[in-house]
Amino acid sequence: MINILGKRYYFFLISLLIIIPGMVVLGIWRLPLAIDFTGGSYLEFKFDKRQPPPPAEIVVLFTDLGIKDVQVLTTEQQTIIAKSSFLDETTQTNLLKSMEERFQDTITVLRFDSVGPTIGQQVTQRAAIALAIAALAVILYITFAFRGVEHAFRYGLCAIIAMVHDVAVVISIVAIGGRFFGWQFDSLTLTALLTVIGFSVQDKIVVFDRIRENSVNLKRLPFETLVNHSIVQTLQRSINTQLMTVEFMLLALALFGGVTLREFSTILLIGLFMGTYSSIFIAAPILVVWENREWQRWFKPRASSSAA
Amino acid sequence: MTRNTTLSLIIIFVILILSIYLVLPTTNSFLGRTIVTKLGLDLVGGQQIVLQVDLPENTIPDRALLEKARQIVESRVNGLGVAEALVQIAGNRYINVELPAVKDATESINAIKQTGVLEFVDMSQLSDEQAFALIDQTIRTDLEESLAGAVTTPITATSTLTDTVFHTIMTGAMLESVETTTNQVGQPVVSFRLTPEGTKIFADYTRQNQGKILAIVLDKKVISAPRIREPIESGEGIIEGNFTVESANALTVQLRYGSLPIPLKVAETRTIGPTLGEDSLRKSLIAGAIGFAIVILFMVLYYRLPGAVAISAILTYAVITFAIFRTIPVTLTLPGIAGFLLSTGSALDANILIFERLKEELRSGRKLGLAIDLGWKRAWPSIRDSNIATILTSLILFWFGSTFGATIVKGFSLTLLLGVAVSLFSAIVVTRTFLNVLFTYFQPSNYSKWFGL
Numbered sequence: 044m045i046n047i048l049g050k051r052y053y054f055f056l057i058s059l060l061i062i063i064p065g066m067v068v069l070g071i072w073r074l075p076l077a078i079d080f081t082g083g084s085y086l087e088f089k090f091d092k093r094q095p096p097p098p099a100e101i102v103v104l105f106t107d108l109g110i111k112d113v114q115v116l117t118t119e120q121q122t123i124i125a126k127s128s129f130l131d132e133t134t135q136t137n138l139l140k141s142m143e144e145r146f147q148d149t150i151t152v153l154r155f156d157s158v159g160p161t162i163g164q165q166v167t168q169r170a171a172i173a174l175a176i177a178a179l180a181v182i183l184y185i186t187f188a189f190r191g192v193e194h195a196f197r198y199g200l201c202a203i204i205a206m207v208h209d210v211a212v213v214i215s216i217v218a219i220g221g222r223f224f225g226w227q228f229d230s231l232t233l234t235a236l237l238t239v240i241g242f243s244v245q246d247k248i249v250v251f252d253r254i255r256e257n258s259v260n261l262k263r264l265p266f267e268t269l270v271n272h273s274i275v276q277t278l279q280r281s282i283n284t285q286l287m288t289v290e291f292m293l294l295a296l297a298l299f300g301g302v303t304l305r306e307f308s309t310i311l312l313i314g315l316f317m318g319t320y321s322s323i324f325i326a327a328p329i330l331v332v333w334e335n336r337e338w339q340r341w342f343k344p345r346a347s348s349s350a351a
Numbered sequence: 352m353t354r355n356t357t358l359s360l361i362i363i364f365v366i367l368i369l370s371i372y373l374v375l376p377t378t379n380s381f382l383g384r385t386i387v388t389k390l391g392l393d394l395v396g397g398q399q400i401v402l403q404v405d406l407p408e409n410t411i412p413d414r415a416l417l418e419k420a421r422q423i424v425e426s427r428v429n430g431l432g433v434a435e436a437l438v439q440i441a442g443n444r445y446i447n448v449e450l451p452a453v454k455d456a457t458e459s460i461n462a463i464k465q466t467g468v469l470e471f472v473d474m475s476q477l478s479d480e481q482a483f484a485l486i487d488q489t490i491r492t493d494l495e496e497s498l499a500g501a502v503t504t505p506i507t508a509t510s511t512l513t514d515t516v517f518h519t520i521m522t523g524a525m526l527e528s529v530e531t532t533t534n535q536v537g538q539p540v541v542s543f544r545l546t547p548e549g550t551k552i553f554a555d556y557t558r559q560n561q562g563k564i565l566a567i568v569l570d571k572k573v574i575s576a577p578r579i580r581e582p583i584e585s586g587e588g589i590i591e592g593n594f595t596v597e598s599a600n601a602l603t604v605q606l607r608y609g610s611l612p613i614p615l616k617v618a619e620t621r622t623i624g625p626t627l628g629e630d631s632l633r634k635s636l637i638a639g640a641i642g643f644a645i646v647i648l649f650m651v652l653y654y655r656l657p658g659a660v661a662i663s664a665i666l667t668y669a670v671i672t673f674a675i676f677r678t679i680p681v682t683l684t685l686p687g688i689a690g691f692l693l694s695t696g697s698a699l700d701a702n703i704l705i706f707e708r709l710k711e712e713l714r715s716g717r718k719l720g721l722a723i724d725l726g727w728k729r730a731w732p733s734i735r736d737s738n739i740a741t742i743l744t745s746l747i748l749f750w751f752g753s754t755f756g757a758t759i760v761k762g763f764s765l766t767l768l769l770g771v772a773v774s775l776f777s778a779i780v781v782t783r784t785f786l787n788v789l790f791t792y793f794q795p796s797n798y799s800k801w802f803g804l
Contacts, residue, residue, distance in 0.1 A: 248733060
């Protein structure tokens, strides 16, 4: 049988190698929060006949109308994305009209969103609350579902630690994607993130359930062997469910699903993969670390052995 | 076949046939319910407007007032003639308006932002029939001109009454209170009391125009054209008409709340061009089909016979879920479709969990029937617990989505939630029954060939 748990510190190291740079990136570049959270406006349009003018000229047009914080970029599909402060309806109409007049061409609006600053703040607050409630609900549910097992609470907490790990990876990826592909953290991204949490927990429960079952059947085995056993037994299922079905579905969406869904499905793709990864290589190993109280040996090997 | 299996099989078939019927594009209604595939704004294009109560942060608006404001906004939106417009309260200070396939944002916003102006309009030159024909019609008045300080233009009679500019005597600003009551013969009427200033204007006017018609107009639409029976000097009056209690109440509400009961401002506007929507829909459907094909291939190659059974269970699942979407109806957005695909993953997961157990039992030398029972029994706790966790998360998502009119989030969580629920049914009942039926008639002995062992 494969000994996965024996190499647990290597897996922890791998995860840290992904998360720490991600967090550094996040610290430097910041999370690219969309107008859903910050307020502001987002206009995506294209000219019907002519080539897009240089972004600087469009910025000038915005500033002439007294609009602040303007950022303009052109995409590969010849569409123009302009972000700016919140615009009321009159300004929206004026803007489009003067755009057509100044550049001598009709335009097609693909998307025009404008979000007031207060609603943005409230969405942010509510999103944080939603995340916190989701995490709490999961801990409580797992503690309840595993009430027959010793230290049921540990299972819930380990699931949450692994979940935080998944969220950290996803957020780092959004930060990197924001830097290089113009991704934004919007309500859709938040939805993806919450889904990752849901499925991440689903995965952990499948592995934990096997530990729960084995701890009844194979009581004599040391905990570490028992957990390793359980991981290996569920490995096939994890690979089949995650890699072969869900990930293929998402890959198809990411590749062929159109612009709107591309970012969403890429985040899900990575997030759900991390969810499975962390069930096997993070959540279950942490259970073992906890059971063995290994932290006592981490820094002062000699002192702790005498203490034990 | 045991009796239980036969029973399950019958139930599955009844549900399946019903679902297939509901999914057919030709089915438009069932038992009085409208059956429709509702596509979200991100797929058909259109406009979303979120109105926010314009009161200080810490005041929570009265629920009843918010509901009245919603009704007023709804009637104005309907006045635009937008098909399938949606107006709903979100949280405690937002009203979410969705206008599918609307292109001109300005027109709709202007309509919503109308102040709800009530006017008493002079129709003294009209006959009863003419006035009556104008009810529910839009007319023109000189209110704006007189507000702008221009000299009131004389009434210009033109060929059509809807082009005539009528004279406005006074506005709803002069109303002090309005109530629904009954007259001497017990008919419902609407009674009103005017402010002192209004009382004077009204007294002067009714004295001079006794027996003539005075129309009550809301946002340029004639809602009633009563005749002045006698001069009204007390500032109190009644509007009689062919009212039922309901229509009298409706008029009272309109008069009382003709203007929005709470100030609203536009907090958010989102416009999605129709081309972007169409493109996304087509591409996602193709992507979904490709994903599904790969999954089918994998299941059959890897799990062989049970894999094929699982695919038929998944197809059953897909048809049932889609039928539910059409019946409720659930608005399908792009993330909604993604949620649906993900829940298909969940449904497959349940099957895979069972099959992996089944294989384990077969490997340890158990007989087929026993292996199926055991495999199912052992896989069940993890299927149950993991799906409940997903259901919990989608409920929280749904709550998050509903408070802000974030239809996209709501759509996703609802499809995921329903999908996971149906997937439980598909794994527990459908796959199991199909397997039982299959192995009643077919007892394979070559496990490696039929089960990929």
